[in-house]
């Protein structure tokens with residue numbers, strides 16, 4: 504069962520399906536509960552300008568009658584997961600986002616991704632599409648490697664995580680969207 508949410512003409516989230524709610528409860532806790540999410544602007548949960556720009560273009564393209572599809576990673580501390588996202592609009596106004604799990608594998612727990620761990624003031628950027636972590640300005644590594652390079656395995660406090668988009672994923676997505684002259 505795919506995880507589904509929908510936005511209205513004003514880009515407010517007005518619907519999430521049961522599968523989405525169950526998933527949110529298991530994975531993210533209170534900050535994504537329906538009470539908190541419903542009625543909010545989709546853009547309110549996107550702090551990164553590149554992610555915001557790409558999502559806005561995808562929504563415009565879906566409303567123009569051209570569905571957008573892409574794969575992305577959405578890991579848990581103990582699982583690598585690939586989801587297929589499909590964004591489409593049936594009436595040119597409301598837009599539906601549907602994510603289906605296409606691959607999942609177990610891995611040793613990655614402390615950096617565990618909620619409830621002690622955090623300090625450092626900020627680490629993680630790519631919302633491929634889940635690689637920026638270990639320096641233009642170097643992105645898989646989260647397990649990043650934890651080693653940054654000596655996070657033995658640290659007693661961990662950096663905070665902020666979601667962004669790596670250059671490689673931004674380029675790929677922009678190319679996909681640029682192929683469509685209507686956006």
Ligand SMILES: [Zn+2]
Pocket residue numbers: 630631632633634635668669670671672673
């Ligand atoms: Zn990426």
